[in-house]
Amino acid sequence: MDTTSPETAARNDTVAVTGGSGFVGGHLVSALAGQGRRVVVVDLDEPSPELAALPGVSYRRADLRDYGETLLALRGVDTVFHLAGNASGTRSVQYPRFDFQINGLGTCHVGNACVEMGVRRLVYMSSAIVYGTPQRFPIDEEHPTRPFLPYGASKFSGELTLRSLHEAVDLSVVMGRCFVIYGPGEDPRTAGGEVSQFMRWQLNDLPIPVVGDIDRKTRDFVHVSDVCAALIAMAENGTPGEAYNIGSGTETSMRQLADAVATATGRPARLKADTSQMEDSFRLVADISKLRGIGYRPAVTLAQGLESLAGALGPFPELPTATVAFRREAVEQT
Structure with missing residues (x-):
């Protein structure tokens, strides 16, 4: 006999994508909606009309620098894909404080909200920029992390915050270090x-x-559809607390x-x-052996x-x- 409550059943089918109106986020929302998931787009910008018209897609406006707005935006969801943030290294050089507020503080708020809301899984899209200047080839996940841009530092700060929440309060988080997406x-x-x-x-x-x-x-160079496939594989099969390279290899x-x-x-x-x-x-260039181990294959x-x-x-x-x-x-x- 299935004793799952209607509320729990709904949660198990609902995901949030922060930054879902953006480049990678929009593709991910489309992929998740294609799987029949209910998808909440969490962003400062509204999704495109084409994205908003997809079955099961809804929108919640939120500035992740505000913890109250973050909590409201992530209520009632089972899985969070955290893609929102500044993605420009050049902009981080111009405005390092803005970059850290968006990437560092925003990620801290998302992680804490997931703990408070009891979210089952958090998937964080980080960047290969956290490695800094490569010291060996290909780069595996044990490569030293010495970012040379504020952007790399803010993305790595997000990783450290989320990993500490995993260790301290059992947040189920996995992190994807993306190489060059197109x-x-x-x-x-x-x-x-x-x-x-x-x-x-x-x-x-x-x-x-x-x-x-x-x-x-x-x-x-890794195609955006492969990035989406990797993020979904991490949500389903990734080991909590671990980082995975996302690339083509x-x-x-x-x-x-x-x-x-x-x-x-x-x-x-x-x-x-x-x-x-x-x-x-x-x-x-990425060593993607670890990601392949959970079922990812660049297509x-x-x-x-x-x-x-x-x-x-x-x-x-x-x-x-x-x-x-x-x-x-x-x-x-x-």
Whole structure:
């Protein structure tokens, strides 16, 4: 005989996505709604009409810097995917206090609210930026953590807070360290990832500016749909208190990316080297063995993702305007 109360049954089917109106959040909301889950979008911005129209999707406005608003937004949910926050390293250099309030304090509020509300599982989207300059390749989860940007420090602060809540009060939290995410829906005014930027320059038939060393600078590019699959796998099978790398496990140089963009668009790519900033000209690739161990398998190759992205953007998309800066002086000169 099933003795589950109607209230408990409802909770077991309801998830919240903080930052659900954003790039990754919107894709995650769509994926969860496609599984038949009731999804609460928690954000300062309303979700798009297309997202809001999905069956089972509702919206709660909340500023996570306010603990009272955080508590109200997360009431009655079973699982929380915490994606909200500042995702721009450059903005963290410009406004480090704002960055820490959003990423550090906001995450602390979410973690405490989950404890107070008895949330079954919290999934925190962190970043590979917490590792700082890579010291070995590929990077596993035991790699030293020495972030060189305020953004990396604030994301790592979130990890430390949530892990301490796991140890002290048994918060069931798992953390995903995302590498370089790409896919349809990125905002060209803020997205600093090379895939979207390269594709937008290429589709406008313009030279592609490449910051740093074209051959020595490598990245692990992971499609947003694979990121969503990883986050869901972590919610279902992840070990509480653990961090997992979220990537493709494939290393791609800037030149190789440009060649792949050329193939996806059917015309040669012209590169314009910008060596004024070389701080991130290092190899950044994920060891995803740990994530594979809980059932994750990246499904979208870079070639497939680029072909799809080119179709989604169409001819002459808006050009990217996000800047790259590692020091305040660099920001002020732009």
